[in-house]
Amino acid sequence: MSIDELDIQQKARDFIKQVDISNIRDDLSPYLTAAKVKLHFEKLNEGESGYTFTKSDGTHSVTVNSLETPERQRFTICHEIAHIVLGLPSSHDGIPAWGFAKRDVNEIMCDMFAAELLMPYKLWSDIVPNEEPSLELIQKMAGYFKASFPAAASRYASLCEIPCAFVTMNRGNVLYASRSNALRQARAWISPRSVIPVGSVASRLRCLGKNSTETGSVAQDVWFDNWENGYDMWELSRHYADTDTTISLLWFGLEDLPDVPETDRFGVGVRNYDGLAELTGELPWPGRQKRR
Ligand SMILES: [Zn+2]
Structure with missing residues (x-):
């Protein structure tokens, strides 16, 4: 199963658009509000970072292992929000795995989404x-x-x-x-x-x-x-x-460096490096770095 990384990226950016991220390095609560999440901290088993429980009213309860580092807890919060927003089942919820590879891919996608949230x-x-x-x-x-x-x-x-x-x-x-x-x-x-x-x-x-x-x-x-x-x-x-x-x-x-495209997939302009030749539309590839 392949991962459409750009699709995950787009979904994360769509989610972030509705949120004021100016203070997100210190406070993740705008994300929690947007995803209808109430946060809980508990001493969980070693290796268990957190889990999500969805209530009948559509709100979610995310529990985070308070024994892990603050940095790890922040990542867990964003990872759990990813499960919610992407609607992906989690492979750390106690349900026996029928296919490790497939479940694993869900986790990777949630990690990518979480990275978008943590580092907008x-x-x-x-x-x-x-x-x-x-x-x-x-x-x-x-x-x-x-x-x-x-x-x-x-x-x-x-x-x-x-x-x-x-x-x-x-x-x-x-x-x-x-x-x-x-x-x-x-x-x-x-x-x-x-x-x-x-x-x-x-x-x-x-x-x-x-x-x-x-x-x-x-x-x-x-x-x-x-x-x-x-x-x-x-x-x-x-x-x-x-x-x-x-x-x-x-x-x-x-x-x-090959020539840098003028715009990326989202139409966002990207900078050119100084000293690069005019864009020719062709990528001079591979790089001409001689074997050292
Ligand atoms: Zn997960």
Whole structure:
């Protein structure tokens, strides 16, 4: 089952439109009001972040695990709102799973929706530095929005103008990869449900078996299917040993940028980089970053 990421994005933005988000970094209650949610805090079991109960009058009761970090609680609140607004059943409600993959996809979609709520597009665009990603940049953005590192990295990949992807991996397998507009247009594809590719930074960090973060240069065809070989790209990867989760941010260097489209799918103008040649309508692809 594939995920229409742009559809999720649009639904989240439609939801956000009706809400005053000026103070959303400190207070999520405008979202709660819009989704008809009453919030409760409880000490839940370890690993259980929260759940939703819908009442007969159409209002919802969301319970959040008060033992988790404030950052995690904020994400849980937005994730539960996603289940409500998208009308997606949750795989953490005690109903036995009949197909892990399908349920898993619902959770990924709710995570994407939650990221839109936590780090609204407009606020994000106002403050994100116009530079290549780095550990410091992602940490700074995560801190500003009181979001986790993976949530901020994912947000960076989906909103940036450079060809960039964010890959989520669990137990050695690729769960999902989200791509920036530029990468999508280049038809760069990473197969979900594949194993973490050998030669990637992610693969190396996972083999070490401990919490670690590293940035390195990797061959483009390590990550992208049916890709021309001989070119390199950057990979910033982080491994979480306790949950065996690995994330990677992949991008092409600024010197290897293809032309940036004038408008994105929503008709929103995107900035051009200084010094780029006039748009020709053709993407000079793949990037001409020589193997280091
Ligand atoms: Zn869920």
